[in-house]
Amino acid sequence: MxxxxxxxxxxxxxxxxxxxxxxxxxxxxxxxxxxxxxxxxxxxxxxxxxxxxxxxxxxxxxxxxxxxxxxxxxxxxxxxxxxxxxxxxxxxxxxxxxxxxASSQMAPKWLTPRERSKFLDFLESPTIEKNEWKRLRNIAMGQLMLQAGLRVSEVASLDLDNLIALDKPRERKVLIRYSKHGRSREIPLNLDVTKALQAWLKVRGESKESDPAVFLSERKTRISERAIQTAISKVFKAANLPYTCHSLRHTAAKLWVNHKGIEVAQRLLGHENIQTTQRYVTPSEHDLRQAVDSTSSERD
The missing domain is CATH 1.10.150.130 (Tyrosine recombinase, N-terminal domain)
Incomplete structure (x- = not known):
C-alpha cells in the first residue's frame, strides 16, 4: 500500500x-x-x-x-x-x-437563533451530562466553536497559554497558533465564552505529565478530536438537531457576516481566501423557505 x-x-x-x-x-x-x-x-x-x-x-x-x-x-x-x-x-x-x-448543497449549514438557544439549553443541562466535570468541559468546548468559530482540531490543540487575559474584558482572547494552512490568528472572546472557560478551568485539575492542553479526557490527557465530536454529537442528538460540530463554526461565521461584514468574518475565521468566507452570504434552505413563507397570507 x-x-x-x-x-x-x-x-x-x-x-x-x-x-x-x-x-x-x-x-x-x-x-x-x-x-x-x-x-x-x-x-x-x-x-x-x-x-x-x-x-x-x-x-x-x-x-x-x-x-x-x-x-x-x-x-x-x-x-x-x-x-x-x-x-x-x-x-x-x-x-x-x-x-x-447544487448551490443549496454547497451552502454551509448553520443553526437558527431558536436552534442555537435549544443547543445551549441541552449543552448546559445536567440531565444530558450528569458528570459535572465533563459537562463544564463540554460547555466550554461548545461555546468556543459556537461563539468564537473554532474548528474541532483547534479546540483539541489549544494549550493553556493560548488563553490570554481572561480577566480583562478589553484584552481577553484566544490565540490559534496552528490553524489550517499553518497560519495563526487571534480571536477576541465575549463574556459567554469567557465565563464558560473560567468555570472549566476552575475544575480542570492537573493533567498527566503536566500536559499544557486546555481540554482533557477523563484519563487526564489531551482530549482527541473524536472525543469532542462524540460529546457534542450527544447534545445534538438529545436536542433532535441535525448538525455537527462544524455547524457551530458555520453558525459563528454566518452571524459575523450578517452583523459585521465579510472582511471581519474572514479575519476571525482565518480564511486565506475571501471566496471561502463568501459561502456564508449564500442563503441556506431555511433562509429560502423563510423568504417564501413571508409572502404567504396563510400560516402552517
Missing amino acids: FQAEFQKWLKEEGRSPKTIQAYVQVVNDLSKWYEKQNGEKFDPQETSAYDLQRFIQKMMETQEQATINKKVASLKTYWKFLIETDRVKTDPTRKLKMKSL
Whole structure:
C-alpha cells in the first residue's frame, strides 16, 4: 500500500498534516473495503475502475456528495503518487468524476437563533451530562466553536497559554497558533465564552505529565478530536438537531457576516481566501423557505 512513502510524498508536496491524515485514511478505508469484498489483499496495481466505482457507490449510502468528492480527490492524488513513483502502470481513477453540487448543497449549514438557544439549553443541562466535570468541559468546548468559530482540531490543540487575559474584558482572547494552512490568528472572546472557560478551568485539575492542553479526557490527557465530536454529537442528538460540530463554526461565521461584514468574518475565521468566507452570504434552505413563507397570507 506504500503508506509511509505516500505520506512522505504528500509532505514534500506541501500538504498540511491534517490533509495528509485525511488522504491516508481514505486509502485505508479503500484497502479494508477491497479486502472484505474480494477476499484478497489490497493491491493498487490490481485495483480496477470498477472496484473504485463500487467503493464510491457504497459511500453514497451514508455520506454526502461533498464528502464523497473529497474522497475521490484523495484517491486521484494517491494514484498520482503511484504513477509518478513508478509503483503502478495504470490509473483507474482517470474516469472517476466529482459530481457538481447544487448551490443549496454547497451552502454551509448553520443553526437558527431558536436552534442555537435549544443547543445551549441541552449543552448546559445536567440531565444530558450528569458528570459535572465533563459537562463544564463540554460547555466550554461548545461555546468556543459556537461563539468564537473554532474548528474541532483547534479546540483539541489549544494549550493553556493560548488563553490570554481572561480577566480583562478589553484584552481577553484566544490565540490559534496552528490553524489550517499553518497560519495563526487571534480571536477576541465575549463574556459567554469567557465565563464558560473560567468555570472549566476552575475544575480542570492537573493533567498527566503536566500536559499544557486546555481540554482533557477523563484519563487526564489531551482530549482527541473524536472525543469532542462524540460529546457534542450527544447534545445534538438529545436536542433532535441535525448538525455537527462544524455547524457551530458555520453558525459563528454566518452571524459575523450578517452583523459585521465579510472582511471581519474572514479575519476571525482565518480564511486565506475571501471566496471561502463568501459561502456564508449564500442563503441556506431555511433562509429560502423563510423568504417564501413571508409572502404567504396563510400560516402552517
